[in-house]
Amino acid sequence: MxxxxxxxxxxxxxxxxxxxxxxxxxxxxxxxxxxxxxxxxxxxxxxxxxxxxxxxxxxxxxxxxxxxxxxxxxxxxxxxxxxxxxxxxxxxxxxxxxxxxxxxxxxxxxxxxxxxxxxxxxxxxxxxxxxxxxxxxxxxxxQKVIQPRILWNAKIYQQAQVPSADFQHFLETNEGLKKFLQNFLLYGIAFVENVPPTQEHTEKLAERISLIRETIYGRMWYFTSDFSRGDTAYTKLALDRHTDTTYFQEPCGIQVFHCLKHEGTGGRTLLVDGFYAAQQVLQKAPEEFELLSKVPLKHEYIENVGECHNHMIGVGPVLNIYPWNKELYLIRYNNYDRAVINTVPYDIVHRWYTAHRTLTTELRKPENELWVKLKPGKVLFIDNWRVLHGREAFTGYRQLCGCYLTRDDILNTARLLGLQA
Ligand SMILES: C[N+](C)(C)CCCC[C@H](N)C(=O)O
Ligand SMILES: O=C(O)CCC(=O)C(=O)O
Ligand SMILES: [Fe+2]
Missing domain, CATH: 3.30.2020.30 (NE0471 N-terminal domain-like)
Structure with a gap:
C-alpha cells in the first residue's frame, strides 16, 4: 500500500x-x-x-x-x-x-x-x-438536482418576462433553439411566435426539437368542437386543469398547441405549475405529499364513438419522485380520467382523498392560474409531466392543432445543446 x-x-x-x-x-x-x-x-x-x-x-x-x-x-x-x-x-x-x-x-x-x-x-x-x-x-x-426548475405562480411567471422564441430563429439557429429549451426546462412552458398558422408549420416546429409521439389521436391532431372523438376536449365545454394521457403507462411528455382559428368568445387556456402546487403541499403537509407519491391509481380512457374504439389504462401515483433525492419528476392529475380506486384499502383511500383535496386546493388558487389566449401564429409547448392545462368554455368556431412529443427526445436535444436535463 x-x-x-x-x-x-x-x-x-x-x-x-x-x-x-x-x-x-x-x-x-x-x-x-x-x-x-x-x-x-x-x-x-x-x-x-x-x-x-x-x-x-x-x-x-x-x-x-x-x-x-x-x-x-x-x-x-x-x-x-x-x-x-x-x-x-x-x-x-x-x-x-x-x-x-x-x-x-x-x-x-x-x-x-x-x-x-x-x-x-x-x-x-x-x-x-x-x-x-x-x-x-x-x-x-x-445532493444533486436532476432538473433545475423555476417553480411559478402567475405573478412569478409574469415578472420573469420570459421571452417567446421567434419561428425563424428557432428553426435556423442552435442558439434560438437552446434559449427556447432552456426556458422550457426551467418553467415547463414556452412559446414560439410568428409561426405560419398551418398544421404543416406546427409539425416542422415540433420536429425541430423532438420526435412526435403518435397516439390514438394520431400523429398531428387537428380538432374542433365536433365531438368526433369520445372526449370532452372535442366539445365547447370548459375543461378544468389537468394533465393529458394519464391513462398511458407513460403519459406523453410534452403537448404542443397551436390555435389556428377562433371566431367567437371565451376559449382561453389555463396553465398551472403542478410542481409549484406540490411544493406547497410538501411544505404544509409532508405526510400528504408522501401519500400522493405512494398510492398507485388507475386512469382510464374508454372510447366507443364512430369508428374509434379504445380502452387505455395507466397506473401510477399522482406525484412521482426519484427515490434517491425525492425530486418530483411527474404529476399525473386528471379528475375526469381517474378510474375506480381499487388499489388500496378504504382507510388509506380516505387519507388519500384528504391529500388530494389539499393538492387540489393549491392547484385552484387563483394566484396560481396563468390565463393565456392562444392566437394563430403563437405555439405553446407544455411540459405535460409538470404543468396542468385547462380551457375556458367558448362559443363559435375554434380550431386547434398540435401533437404530443416524447420527453426522452426533447431532453436528448437539450443535452446535446449542453443543457442540464
Ligand atoms: C389533445 N387531444 C385533443 C388530441 C386529446 C385530448 C385528450 C383528452 C383526454 N381526456 C386527456 O386528458 O388525455
Ligand atoms: O381546447 C383546448 O384548449 C385544450 C383541450 C385539452 O385539454 C386537450 O386537448 O388536451
Ligand atoms: Fe388536455
Whole structure:
C-alpha cells in the first residue's frame, strides 16, 4: 500500500487513521473544472481540496471536504473502464457482471496524483479518477438536482418576462433553439411566435426539437368542437386543469398547441405549475405529499364513438419522485380520467382523498392560474409531466392543432445543446 502526503494529515482525519490506511490528495487544482458539483463544494472547500480514503473490509471509503462516499467492491469492479471491461467507443459495458465474485476485494489500492489503481485478485487493474468517483457516488447524486426548475405562480411567471422564441430563429439557429429549451426546462412552458398558422408549420416546429409521439389521436391532431372523438376536449365545454394521457403507462411528455382559428368568445387556456402546487403541499403537509407519491391509481380512457374504439389504462401515483433525492419528476392529475380506486384499502383511500383535496386546493388558487389566449401564429409547448392545462368554455368556431412529443427526445436535444436535463 502506497500513500502520499501522510505528514499533512490533520486531526480531522484522525478517526479514519485509527481505522487503517489513510491517503490524502493535495492541491486538486483541476478539481473544480472537472467536477460539476463544484458549486456545492465551493463553499466548503478551500483552494487545496483535501481528500482522504480508506480501504475497509467490504467497501472503499472516500472523504472529500465534508462528504463521505462509500463504494462497494462489486460496484467498483463492475464500473471498471479498462478496454477489456468497457467499450469507450460505444460507451457500453463489455464486462459480464454476473462473472464478478459478489465478495470480491481488491488485493491492493494505490493513489497516483488523482488516479486510484485497484488491483483485483486475478491481477486485473482498474483505474478510477478521483473526480469520476466523486461525481458518480451515491452521496453526491443524492445532493444533486436532476432538473433545475423555476417553480411559478402567475405573478412569478409574469415578472420573469420570459421571452417567446421567434419561428425563424428557432428553426435556423442552435442558439434560438437552446434559449427556447432552456426556458422550457426551467418553467415547463414556452412559446414560439410568428409561426405560419398551418398544421404543416406546427409539425416542422415540433420536429425541430423532438420526435412526435403518435397516439390514438394520431400523429398531428387537428380538432374542433365536433365531438368526433369520445372526449370532452372535442366539445365547447370548459375543461378544468389537468394533465393529458394519464391513462398511458407513460403519459406523453410534452403537448404542443397551436390555435389556428377562433371566431367567437371565451376559449382561453389555463396553465398551472403542478410542481409549484406540490411544493406547497410538501411544505404544509409532508405526510400528504408522501401519500400522493405512494398510492398507485388507475386512469382510464374508454372510447366507443364512430369508428374509434379504445380502452387505455395507466397506473401510477399522482406525484412521482426519484427515490434517491425525492425530486418530483411527474404529476399525473386528471379528475375526469381517474378510474375506480381499487388499489388500496378504504382507510388509506380516505387519507388519500384528504391529500388530494389539499393538492387540489393549491392547484385552484387563483394566484396560481396563468390565463393565456392562444392566437394563430403563437405555439405553446407544455411540459405535460409538470404543468396542468385547462380551457375556458367558448362559443363559435375554434380550431386547434398540435401533437404530443416524447420527453426522452426533447431532453436528448437539450443535452446535446449542453443543457442540464
Ligand atoms: C389533445 N387531444 C385533443 C388530441 C386529446 C385530448 C385528450 C383528452 C383526454 N381526456 C386527456 O386528458 O388525455
Ligand atoms: O381546447 C383546448 O384548449 C385544450 C383541450 C385539452 O385539454 C386537450 O386537448 O388536451
Ligand atoms: Fe388536455
Amino acid at each position: 502506497l500513500c502520499r502526503g501522510l505528514s499533512h494529515l490533520q486531526s480531522r482525519f484522525q478517526n479514519l487513521l485509527k481505522r487503517g490506511v489513510i491517503c490524502q490528495v493535495l492541491q486538486m487544482s483541476n478539481f473544480k473544472s472537472l467536477f460539476p458539483l463544484a458549486i456545492h463544494w465551493h463553499h466548503t472547500a478551500s483552494k487545496s481540496m483535501n481528500c482522504a480514503w480508506h480501504q475497509h473490509e467490504d467497501h472503499f471509503e472516500l472523504q472529500c471536504a465534508n462528504t463521505v462516499m462509500r463504494f462497494g467492491y462489486v460496484w467498483l469492479r463492475d464500473h471498471c473502464r479498462s478496454a477489456s471491461c468497457y467499450n469507450s467507443k460505444t460507451h457500453q459495458r463489455s464486462l459480464d457482471t454476473a462473472s464478478v465474485d459478489l465478495y470480491i476485494k481488491p488485493k491492493s489500492i494505490r493513489l497516483d496524483e488523482t488516479t486510484f489503481f485497484f488491483t483485483w485478485p486475478d491481477g486485473h487493474v482498474t483505474r478510477y479518477d478521483l473526480d469520476w468517483l466523486m461525481k458518480n457516488s451515491y452521496e453526491s447524486q443524492k
